[in-house]
Amino acid sequence: MSVKVNPLLPTPLAPDPGPEIAQLAQRQRRANGPLMRIITKFGGTIEEQMAHLPKGVxxxxxxxxxxALRRAVDVAGHGRAVPDFGPRAAPAFAAFTGAIGGAGGIATSLAELPVTVxxxxxxxxxxxxxxxxxxTLPEVRAEALRVLTSGGPLAEDDGINTSFLGARMTLTGPALHALLARVVPGFAAVLTQKLAAQTVPILGAVTGAALNAAFLTxxxxxAHIRFGLLRLTALHGAAxxxxxxxxxxxxxxRIKA
Known part of the structure; x- marks a missing residue:
């Protein structure tokens, strides 16, 4: 009989989750920063640029x-301390790789893509x-992959997957292949939009560096919103x-309105 593993590390039980839930709601409202809103606003133009990208690309x-996701998940499985660039250095590093990728058009962008991912x-x-x-637990790494498919924790086609909190799973071979088969197409489509956005004339001042930093943030x-809600769910119940x-x-x- 398998033993279920709690993916949560030891954490104190907060008497009232209300204040933290309010903070997570605030983060959800701010999740789409100014740059992401600009990209969304000019979505039609980006779609046109995407149409010009060869199918092979x-x-x-x-x-x-x-x-890239398969390798990154494998690296994360070798130890709890995954690379930590810090809250400010991570976007800076992403911006640096984006600048390198954007310097030479599609060719260098594709070469830089694995680093960005x-x-x-x-x-x-x-x-x-x-x-x-x-x-280090595979069920947590699987949930991290699912973040890449979510527009937010309450998206109709996604939602919070609380089942993994009491599950024990493996993330190798067929299981990883099946999960990536669901995650990769949507995330790749987002990355394709990013590459296309870099060629939109009206976004000419927005470099690959800025786009990379915005996407990482x-x-x-x-992820903070999703895993924060999952942690509170484990402590206080999903409903x-x-x-x-x-x-x-x-x-x-209502306040914004």
């Missing part, structure tokens, strides 16, 4: 993304660790945490 982006996933893992999760915020998070988001929407 789009296929290559998906292939490179899958290979690895840095983003490791930032997600560091966020999970900061929220009290043991990133965006996914790291999503009350979700209900209070939804209520906090509605309150913020």
């Amino acid at each position: 789009r296929d290559q982006i998906e292939r490179v993304t899958g290979n 690895t840095v983003i996933l490791h930032a997600i893992l560091r966020a999970a660790e900061a929220e009290g999760f043991d990133t 965006h996914y790291r915020e999503l 009350p945490v979700r209900a209070r998070f939804e209520a906090a988001l509605k309150d913020l929407a």
Whole structure:
């Protein structure tokens, strides 16, 4: 009989999760920074630029993304302390690699893509660790991969996967292949948009460096929100945490209106 492993590291039990849930709701409202909003605003133009990318390039982006995620997950499995660039240095490093990639167009962008993918996933893992999760456990690393598919913790096609909190799983061979088959197409499509956005004339001042930093910060915020809610769910139950998070988001929407 297998023994279930709690993916949470020892953490004190907060008497009332309300204040922390309110903080997570605030982070959710801020998750899409100014640069991400600009990219969204000019989505139609970006779609046109994507159409000009050869199909072979789009296929290559998906292939490179899958290979990079597979290697990054494997590296994370060798120890709890995944690379830690720090809250400020991580976006700076992502910006540096983005600048190198953007310097030579599509060719150098594709060559730089594995580094960008690895840095983003490791930032997600560091966020999970900061929220009290043991990133050496495969179920936690699997959940980190799922962050890449989420537009937010309450997205209709995603939601918070609480089942992994009481599960024991492996993340090698067929299991990893099946998970990547679900994660990679969507994340590769996002990265394709990033590459296309770098060629939009109206975004000419937005370099590959700025885009990389914005994407890393965006996914790291999503990870903090997702794993923060999962931690509170493990401590206080899924239904009350979700209900209070939804209520906090509605309150913020009313205040903004």
